[in-house]
Amino acid sequence: MAVTSSDVAYDMMIFFWRIVTNIFFREIRPRGSYNIPRDGALLVVGAPHHNQFLDPLLLMSEVYREAHRRVQFLTAAKSMKDPLIGPFTRLMQSIPVARAQDEAKSGSGRVWLDETDPLILRGTDTKFTSQVKPRCRIAFSKSAGSLSAEVVEVISDTELKLKKEFAAENSKGATKIREKIAEAQATGHAGLDYKIVPYIDQQQMYHHVYNTLKEGGCVGIFPEGGSHDRADFLPFKAGVAVMGLGAMAANPDLKVRIQPIGLSYFHAHKFRSRAVVEFGTPLDIPQELVDMFKEGGEKKREASQKLLDIIYDALKTVTFRAPDYDTLMVIQAVRRLYKAPGEHVTLSQVVELNKRFIEGYLHFKDEPRVQKLREDVIKYNRMVRDLGLRDHQVPRAQRAGWKTLGLLVYRFGLLTVWSSFALPGVILNAPIFLLAKLISTKKQKEALAGSTVKIAGRDVIATWKVLISMVVTPFLYSFYAVVATIIAIKAGAPLKWRIWTPFLVMVALPSVGYAALKFGEAGMDVLKSLPPLIISLLPGQSKSLDRLKKMRDRLSDELTEVIDLYGPQLYEDFDKYRMFTPSAQVPPSTKPQLLRRKSAPQDNLLIHPMTWLDEHLFGWSRSARRGTSAWGGLATPSLSTEHSRHGTPDASDDEGHGDYEDLLGYLHAAQNGTGGKKRLKSARSSFADLQQLKSPTTGSSTAFPRSSSGLRLRQVDGGVAPMTPSPESPTFRTGSRSRRQSLTDNVEVVRIGEVPSAEPFGEATAELNEELKNDNTRGREKTE
CATH class of the missing domain: 3.40.1130.10 (Glycerol-3-phosphate (1)-acyltransferase)
Structure with a gap:
């Protein structure tokens, strides 16, 4: 074509x-x-x-x-x-x-239902014959339940006939309308305001x-x-x-x-x-x-x-849906408790675990043990929030000591350094952050007021932040370029520099903004690590932390027992496809080489000096948050089937970590006092390399920590086949390189280790993917 x-x-x-x-x-x-x-x-x-x-x-x-x-x-x-x-x-x-609701217009006068016939709508000062046509809909406001009904016949300017009664999900439409009409008449109004929604031919x-x-x-x-x-x-x-x-x-x-x-x-x-x-x-x-x-x-x-x-x-099968917000919060908390403290899961695994947990919960939610676990999880969440912590910070919160104090001082210094680097970009881009925040909040309120399905109107916020930033940024950078040029002229700079100043400014500003973005993220990551240290230094908080840790350990063990009990009842092949089983304790680290990252045997690059000081002098090991995925090599992954390029944060999905513009302190008041927080991000990623996995592994390279049960959670998804572009595909015609086959993340590590080391990578990948696909197909057929 x-x-x-x-x-x-x-x-x-x-x-x-x-x-x-x-x-x-x-x-x-x-x-x-x-x-x-x-x-x-x-x-x-x-x-x-x-x-x-x-x-x-x-x-x-x-x-x-x-x-x-x-x-x-x-x-x-x-x-x-x-x-x-x-x-x-x-x-x-x-x-x-064309959407009918976009073409809706307010009708003249006010309307009410006939006292004897709910299909007859009457009006005062209405103009039905000129404004309303058959197949149009009469709709009421959100305060009246957003009810609507189709018009089947226009009898006169003050009377029309409906096809059906006003529809409502949880109540009788006609009854609700009569109640609202009675309220309006009690305040001196003849009826209700209404809108005329035209019929759209699509x-x-x-x-x-x-x-x-x-x-x-x-x-x-x-x-x-x-x-x-x-x-x-x-x-x-x-x-x-x-x-x-x-x-x-x-x-x-x-x-x-x-x-x-x-x-x-x-x-x-x-x-x-x-x-x-x-x-x-x-x-x-x-x-x-x-x-x-x-x-x-x-x-x-x-x-x-x-x-x-x-x-x-x-x-x-490809989405995570919860019946209500409270259930969503419980499921996300359960997922965090199921993961071992030192274990890292990718974004893909987070989504997969969410789907499995919600499926299991909805199936067994009436079981007394499941209900008791839900109550305990909610109580645990409340205790964590009261202490000002996040779940991922609980296992590593430690007793107060000189080392804790030294680590706190060091991190404050690190936060100062990153903040200083980010500050110029934050100041220069502050008008963008502020304007995007204010306008998106305004649009959120407008969308919420005009919708019957939105809860908080958050679905429009990101859109308006992006649109406003796109419009404001060119004008703001142009303004800075003009100001810089004026300064250069008044400073008596040579003509050459006067000419080049606006161009240099327009090139430099995006770089400054990007640097502020990265340094700001690093600073927010450090800021997120401070609460446990501060709390541990407060008098009398050690006992509270100990109780919280014990409660988390108990809930994690109880959750594992519940999964072991009910999982096989829901899935026949539960034991075969279990993902991992958690341990409530932080896994021990092997002794690292002096200039290597802790517990990262695949990472042979020298680390940053500040990171080395952080890990070896103060014991702040990012390796504890590193991936424990099976894919731990150095190979370059394919586009879509490799593990997460950036570490999924240990902070939860539901924890409130604010926008980058929250670095501007005065925005906190606009958010009713809620501070912005960002999730912790690993400095490096952990990738798949089949050849690395064929090599003998020791110590900390163990892919999936197991508890006494040693089982894996069932894989819900269907089988995965390697993607090889066909000669007639658009990708094959226009692309300059073919895409390398990649191994799905559902293959067990033990099976990978059985692959002969002499077998070519491509053949081994295709063989393992096809094997998994056949196993899953047989499993689904057996279940059906």
Whole structure:
């Protein structure tokens, strides 16, 4: 297929947005990208929709990066008309979708329900004949329950007939409306204010989608509709099913596949947060559903609903969903307790553990032992919070002593150094941070006021932070360049320097900003390590710390026993696919060489002098937070299947660590006194190298610490096959290098050790991946 000018514009925008997202996010981890079909009609379906405009950007960027396919996302027509967002959406080849709620207008007068017939709506000073048409909807405000009903007939200017009663999830709509009308009449009003939501014909949009799929393109959609910040999915819209079935019904020779993609964020609204993009197994649309869809009527609705259920089940396998926020907090706390104190898990493992724990919890939540464990975990969380600590800091909190005092003084000095390096960039970029913070907070309140599904409106914060920063940064840097030039002129600098000053400033400012970003992160990491030291030096806190440690050890042991008890009941192959079993105690370190990092036998590079002093003089060993993954070599990983390039922080997903702009102290008051904190990040990463694992290992190179049970947690995901680009794939045609096969992270270390050392890397990788895929397939068939 020939590359068009619109394709070139798309590619340039992808490059630009990838820079933006890599600045905003500290880490973006793709999982299972080998599942993406390299050609053919494809519907890309993403959920949950937690980050308004950044969600489609992430999906488009990752799909393009991994499979070199251009995804055209459905975008609200209102957004495409926006002067700030519209130009970007058009360059990204977005498909406009007119939404009825965007076209809603306030109706004249006030309305109330007929006393005897709930399908008759009457009004005072209304103009139904000119403002309302059949198939429109009458909607009430959020205070009235956001109820709506379709109009079937306009009788007069003051009377119309509804198709059904006003719908409500948890109450009778008509009853609720009558209560609100009575309240309004008691205050002297004749009825309720209302909005008229017009009927939108989407035939033009569907025609655009069908043509795109017919040409073998990719169409992206979020089936939940709008963005939200809930812990579970919103009800799926039928549009995605109609698109797939309609395209195949209109083109008998067309085969449409559906690619489910799960998005998992760690504080989606925070600057320098983390994201995991998980690609599930692509779905084939059953032909029998297409035949049912062609019949129309009730069969058409039934086919759409069945396909929607299939998509929903597919997205459940790649997402972590909790029924409510409290359950989410408990699950995340349990995951932290299950992990050994000195053990590091990657972002991929965090997401996987979350999914397994929520599945087990929802299945056994009524068991008395599980309920008691939940209560104890909540109590433990409260005690940790009362002491001003985080869970990952509890095992290493120590009794007060001269060493503790010396370590505290040293870290204060280190914090001063990093803060000094970051300060120039923070000051220069402070207007950007402040303006982005203020405007995003304002937009958050507006979105929350205008939505019936948002909890706190956090799904719009990141979008507006990015947009405001993009607009303000060029103007601010230009202003600095003008000021610098004026200073150079007044200082009597030579003409050459006067000319070059603005250019040098425009080049230097991004570098200063990036340096501030990195030094600021280092400083925040040091700041996060101070609370345990300060608390241990306070009089009378040693006993509280000891009690907290004992409670954590007890909960960790109790959790392991509960998993050992109920895990095999939920999964027949639980013992075979168990990931790891925790120990509540910090694992001992082997004696390190003088100039090597502690417990890092694969790392043969000399460490930074300050890190050496930190580890050897004061015993602050970052190796305790290093990866204990099986993949501990020096090889360069592939794009998407290697372990996390940056260490997943020991701090929890739910712990509040603030934005980078929180370095500006006066922002704390604006956040109601909540300080910003960042998660600890390992200085280096730990990667997979099959050849390294073939070599004999000793001491601290043990991949997975085991307790007395010595078991591994079941792997929920399906089998993994190596990704080899086909000759006809876009990646093979346009890429200058082929992608190296990579080993999935579900292969047991013992099995890897059995591979003959003389076997080539590629053959060994393919053999192990295929073996795991067959085992998982047999396991699923046995379960079914």
